[in-house]
Amino acid sequence: MTTAPAIILVEPQMPENIGAASRAMTNFGLTDLRIVKPQTKFPHPKAVAMASGAVQVLDAARVFDSVEEAVADLGLLFATTARERGQAKPVDGPAEAVSLMRAAGAGGTKSGVLFGRERTGLENDEVSRADRVLTFPVSPKFRSLNLSQAVLLVGYEWFKAEDGSLPFDMPSHSPLAEKQHLNAFFAHIEEALARAGFFNPEDRKPIMVRNLRNIFHRLGLSEADLRTLHGVIAALEEGPRGPSRRDRRKLKASEEDGQKPVEDEQG
C-alpha cells in the first residue's frame, strides 16, 4: 500500500463540488484533500450535504492561501487541464498518472494532483509548477468534465491499481451438476417432448436433440437448477390433467435441499 496522492482543489467556486469530491475520494480510499482559497466559506453546509456521509475527508481538508503552500511537501505533482497549454510538459491520462505516482510512492515520493477552477481551470502559472500534465480521455464533442467527476476518475484509477477487487463475486452456493444428473435431465425432457410429438419429422430428431442439449450445456446448471427444471418439465407435461398444484408443491419442496414437504394450508 503506497501513499495515496493528495487532491488539491484550486479556488473551487461551488461548495457542492468540494463535497462531491470528498465523497469520490472516500469511495476510492483517498484521504488528503487540500483546498486553495475556496471561493465560498469553508466548511459549507452544501459541501457536507454533497459528501453524503463521507465527511471524514471533508473534515480533515486543509485550506491554503496559495498553490505554492498547498504543494510544499509533495514530490511529484500533476496539473489537470482539459486543453493544451503550450507548456513543454509530458501529458498523461489518469491510468498512466496513477502508475507514475505509485512508482514514485514506492520510492518514498509523495504525489499530488492539482484541479483548477470549475469555469477556467488552472492558470498557466499554476500549471508551470507541476511536473506533468494530467488530462482525461474524453469525447472531442464535449470535453468539460465536472470537477468532482475528474477527481473521481483519478481516485478510481488509483483504487483499481492499488486494490481493484470488486466488493463481491457471483454467489457459488451450488457446484455444477454432475453429468449423470444432467444426462438424466436430458432423458426426462427428451422423453416428454417425444410424447408431446415435438420431434417431427422424426428424422430431424437427432439434430433437434443436439441443439437442445447444447442450449442447456451453455447454462452451467447446478443440482438445484436441475431440480427446478425437472419440475418445470413435469408441470408443463402434466398440465391441468396432472397432480394438483398442491401435490406438485409438496413434491418440489421435498426435492429442494432435502426439506420435508410442508402442508399448504390454502391448498
Added chain:
Amino acid sequence: MTTAPAIILVEPQMPENIGAASRAMTNFGLTDLRIVKPQTKFPHPKAVAMASGAVQVLDAARVFDSVEEAVADLGLLFATTARERGQAKPVDGPAEAVSLMRAAGAGGTKSGVLFGRERTGLENDEVSRADRVLTFPVSPKFRSLNLSQAVLLVGYEWFKAEDGSLPFDMPSHSPLAEKQHLNAFFAHIEEALARAGFFNPEDRKPIMVRNLRNIFHRLGLSEADLRTLHGVIAALEEGPRGPSRRDRRKLKASEEDGQKPVEDEQG
C-alpha cells in the same frame, strides 16, 4: 465503432442526477439515455442546469413505465448493484463489462446498463431481468457511489476502450538538441563554474562534471531550451558587472527563433 450501450436509470429521485448523468454520458460519447418512472417531473430545470450544456442527450432521453419496456430492444443487459443479491449471475467490474458489451456489439447485439434508485438501488426482481451484474471496485469503507458517478465510470471505461486517445499531447515544437550543441552548453557551464571556483577541491572535478552533465541529460533539452540556459549561465556569471539588462534582452531576442532584436523603449 460499435454501438454504445444504453444507460437506463430506474426511478431516479433527483433531477440533478439525471442532468449529471447526461453530462457524464456526453463526455464519453454515450447517447442513449432511458428513464424508468422518474420520481420528479421530467424534463426538469435542475436536470438541465446540471447537464451544463450537454443537453442533447437529455433532450433525446426516453421515459418508460417499466424496466421491461425500457430494455425491450436490448440483447445484453447489466444490472449495477453495490451489494451481493444472492442471485446466481456473473459479476463484472466496469472494464470487464465494457469489454463484453463491445464483443457483443461487434456481433450485432445492443447492450444496456441498469442503474437503480439513489437510496435503494435496483429491486431484486429488476436485477433478475439482467444477464449479468456490474459492480464497481470501491473502498470497503464507503461503497456508496453517486448515481451520476456510476454512470460516468461506465462511460469512461467505454470511451477508453473505444478510442481512449487523450485530447492533446506534449507540444513538440522543438526537436531534441543535437549533441554538438548540448556539448557546447556543457563546455560553457563548466568553464563558467571553473572561473567561479565551483570545482573545489580540484580532484573532485571529474565526478562533479559527470553529475552535472547527467542532470542536464535527464531534461531532454531542445535547442530553444539550450538558448535559454546559455542566457541563464551568462547572466549569472556576468551579474551586475556584465552588459546592461537592455543589451542582454536584445541578445536573447535575437537568439530566439531568428527574430530581430526589438528596441526596448523603457530600457
